[in-house]
Amino acid sequence: MSHSIDIRMKELGLILPSPSPPAANYTPYTIAGGLVFISGQVPLGTKGIEWRGKCGAEFTVEQGQQAARLCALNLLAQLREACDGDLSRVVRCLRIEGFVNATPDFKDHPAVINGASDLIADVFGEKGVHARFAVGCNSLPFDSTVEISGIFAILSASA
Amino acid sequence: MSHSIDIRMKELGLILPSPSPPAANYTPYTIAGGLVFISGQVPLGTKGIEWRGKCGAEFTVEQGQQAARLCALNLLAQLREACDGDLSRVVRCLRIEGFVNATPDFKDHPAVINGASDLIADVFGEKGVHARFAVGCNSLPFDSTVEISGIFAILSASA
Amino acid sequence: MSHSIDIRMKELGLILPSPSPPAANYTPYTIAGGLVFISGQVPLGTKGIEWRGKCGAEFTVEQGQQAARLCALNLLAQLREACDGDLSRVVRCLRIEGFVNATPDFKDHPAVINGASDLIADVFGEKGVHARFAVGCNSLPFDSTVEISGIFAILSASA
Numbered sequence: 001m002s003h004s005i006d007i008r009m010k011e012l013g014l015i016l017p018s019p020s021p022p023a024a025n026y027t028p029y030t031i032a033g034g035l036v037f038i039s040g041q042v043p044l045g046t047k048g049i050e051w052r053g054k055c056g057a058e059f060t061v062e063q064g065q066q067a068a069r070l071c072a073l074n075l076l077a078q079l080r081e082a083c084d085g086d087l088s089r090v091v092r093c094l095r096i097e098g099f100v101n102a103t104p105d106f107k108d109h110p111a112v113i114n115g116a117s118d119l120i121a122d123v124f125g126e127k128g129v130h131a132r133f134a135v136g137c138n139s140l141p142f143d144s145t146v147e148i149s150g151i152f153a154i155l156s157a158s159a
Numbered sequence: 160m161s162h163s164i165d166i167r168m169k170e171l172g173l174i175l176p177s178p179s180p181p182a183a184n185y186t187p188y189t190i191a192g193g194l195v196f197i198s199g200q201v202p203l204g205t206k207g208i209e210w211r212g213k214c215g216a217e218f219t220v221e222q223g224q225q226a227a228r229l230c231a232l233n234l235l236a237q238l239r240e241a242c243d244g245d246l247s248r249v250v251r252c253l254r255i256e257g258f259v260n261a262t263p264d265f266k267d268h269p270a271v272i273n274g275a276s277d278l279i280a281d282v283f284g285e286k287g288v289h290a291r292f293a294v295g296c297n298s299l300p301f302d303s304t305v306e307i308s309g310i311f312a313i314l315s316a317s318a
Numbered sequence: 319m320s321h322s323i324d325i326r327m328k329e330l331g332l333i334l335p336s337p338s339p340p341a342a343n344y345t346p347y348t349i350a351g352g353l354v355f356i357s358g359q360v361p362l363g364t365k366g367i368e369w370r371g372k373c374g375a376e377f378t379v380e381q382g383q384q385a386a387r388l389c390a391l392n393l394l395a396q397l398r399e400a401c402d403g404d405l406s407r408v409v410r411c412l413r414i415e416g417f418v419n420a421t422p423d424f425k426d427h428p429a430v431i432n433g434a435s436d437l438i439a440d441v442f443g444e445k446g447v448h449a450r451f452a453v454g455c456n457s458l459p460f461d462s463t464v465e466i467s468g469i470f471a472i473l474s475a476s477a
Contacts, residue, residue: 007212025435028410030449032471033352034192037413040451054422056298060401075217094189095196098451102298109300117184131189133199133308135258139374139424149451153191164356215457253348254355263372265457276343290348292358292467294417295457312350 005087016077017057020044029082036082036152041074042144043067051145056103065115071148072116083154093120093130099147102136109134116148166247175236179203187237193313195241200233201303202226210304215262224274230307233276250312252279252289258306261295268293275307323405334395336458338362342468346396354400359392360462361385369463373428374421385432391462393468409471411448417465420454425451434466
């Protein structure tokens with residue numbers, strides 16, 4: 001019962017990546033008072049960062065969505081660690097913060113970040129419906145196409 | 160007594176817009192442990208987005224302030240929904256996050272976001288004095304001139 | 319005992335600046351439920367803002383790190399005020415939000431923000447290890463090279 005989210009992810013054909021170490025002197029997540037803060041995640045796959053470049057130049061909205069989806073998979077991988085392996089402890093995805101590497105005339109940030117929002121809603125159902133902001137950046141770490149951080153509410157580990 | 164903020168807004172001549180549905184697959188706000196996270200709001204008026212373009216190019220600081228003020232009205236409209244219609248349940252505006260669509264040489268982001276900060280302080284008095292960040296973006300959703308999200312502390316609904 | 323962090327800062331040769339008033343109509347920090355939200359801090363020194371310009375153009379990664387470190391000193395100065403002068407009330411640095419004023423081809427935002435992360439870890443030890451995001455902005459207030467905001471968990475003031 002406690003791993004119902006794992007079953008749901010299996011149904012969706014989702015496999016979370018190994019949580020990646022942070023790119024610098026910080027930690028992938030912190031926890032306080034039932035809140036989890038997940039550090040900004042980039043579109044890191046098994047072969048390194050898979051999406052480098054800007055929406056509106058190298059990449060379309062649809063490609064940006066795929067980059068956002070990969071960021072979200074990394075976000076959930078970190079969140080699972082924060083929950084000691086049990087994502088059914090997640091009470092609510094409170095907020096997703098989406099940063100899109102974009103050209104100055106790009107306008108479709110919400111559609112790009114939907115690549116992450118849709119995944120999270122698919123995995124968690126009502127608990128996955130979140131507040132969010134989506135904004136444009138003229139540059140992101142390692143030329144990543146998208147970066148996504150998040151704040152979640154979780155239950156304490158049961159005894 | 161419980162709707163003192165509505166009286167204050169009437170004195171200020173403020174009418175909140177109808178809370179707008181989110182632009183994508185997420186929700187306008189989430190609530191956990193007395194915290195409310197309001198999604199990023201753009202300068203949406205009755206005729207659609209009323210401010211499109213960049214501060215430092217199409218728009219002056221003063222025009223940016225008007226765009227920020229309109230974002231803040233939309234923020235308060237969502238917050239009122241989160242409070243079941245009773246803004247007097249707001250304990251504190253904890254943080255406002257201000258994103259200004261700007262040219263690379265623009266420097267007056269704090270003045271622009273004051274358009275939102277002043278409104279919130281006018282409405283809530285001491286409870287409206289908030290922490291904030293104000294930064295520049297090379298692009299924002301739908302070419303909006305400003306986007307503003309926020310975190311508030313509220314009381315639970317009384318029985 | 320209660321001022322152990324002050325002793326640690328003296329060992330590190332760190333002197334916090336006077337907390338600066340906000341650049342606009344808001345407050346340097348808010349507190350609710352054990353969380354402190356610190357407003358965005360710019361690289362303000364005794365002679366005003368000491369770093370103006372973009373990483374990738376006027377400044378190298380190493381110079382950006384110095385700017386980030388100065389932002390972090392200002393962040394800690396505000397945090398000390400929030401703790402009524404006693405930084406040993408800090409339970410955890412939950413998240414650092416780093417904004418780097420950068421050219422469109424800049425890629426080393428994590429290294430720049432390390433200038434802040436390293437300082438905070440030095441001062442607080444394990445309690446200073448934080449989640450974070452680091453992103454690029456095409457412009458920042460007053461042409462600041464870096465802006466950093468943060469969220470901390472603190473203990474209530476003891477009686």
